[in-house]
Amino acid sequence: MDIRQILINLISNAVKFTDAGEILVSIKKAEEHCSPFTIENTNVQISVKDTGIGIEKEKQTEIFRAYEQGDYDIRNKYGGSGLGLSIVKGIVEDMRGSISLVSESGKGSTFFVDINLKNVTKNKKNHPYRLGEQV
Numbered sequence: 001m002d003i004r005q006i007l008i009n010l011i012s013n014a015v016k017f018t019d020a021g022e023i024l025v026s027i028k029k030a031e032e033h034c035s036p037f038t039i040e041n042t043n044v045q046i047s048v049k050d051t052g053i054g055i056e057k058e059k060q061t062e063i064f065r066a067y068e069q070g071d072y073d074i075r076n077k078y079g080g081s082g083l084g085l086s087i088v089k090g091i092v093e094d095m096r097g098s099i100s101l102v103s104e105s106g107k108g109s110t111f112f113v114d115i116n117l118k119n120v121t122k123n124k125k126n127h128p129y130r131l132g133e134q135v
């Protein structure tokens with residue numbers, strides 16, 4: 001559920017704030033922790049990159065706080081609650097991971113989430129199989 005929630009929020013923001021171009025979602029394994037036998041103790045970096053409106057330098061910290069939405073024009077044009085990123089940050093930090101952002105106003109944004117798969121909640125009820133099980 002955790003990873004699903006992170007992806008839903010970051011991808012829907014990317015779609016919402018990108019009128020033209022592309023959205024690229026990628027997951028990379030951090031090399032130094034690679035294990036060929038199990039995914040249980042593997043660091044991964046999820047990134048969601050878009051070619052949308054971008055985020056001004058001064059706003060790049062505060063948008064992770066609840067109800068923060070950039071300036072009035074953005075709030076007015078795109079709507080929303082300003083809760084998505086604060087929820088993502090909370091989930092990521094509960095998993096002892098980190099979230100960061102590289103963006104330039106007008107030139108798109110990339111959100112990075114670094115987590116260890118061993119800290120991802122295993123929720124049998126919501127998944128047909130558990131993380132780490134062979135299918």
Ligand SMILES: Nc1ncnc2c1ncn2[C@@H]1O[C@H](COP(=O)(O)OP(=O)(O)O)[C@@H](O)[C@H]1O
Pocket residue numbers: 013014017050052053054055063068069070071074075079080081082083084085086109
């Ligand atoms: N991919 C993105 N591109 C540009 N701005 C973004 C992006 N993701 C988030 N933001 C900025 O961060 C603010 C907070 O995002 P979020 O917490 O998801 O709230 P909401 O989507 O409801 O406005 C947004 O209002 C927007 O200003």
Ligand SMILES: [Mg+2]
Pocket residue numbers: 009012013080082083084085
């Ligand atoms: Mg949002």
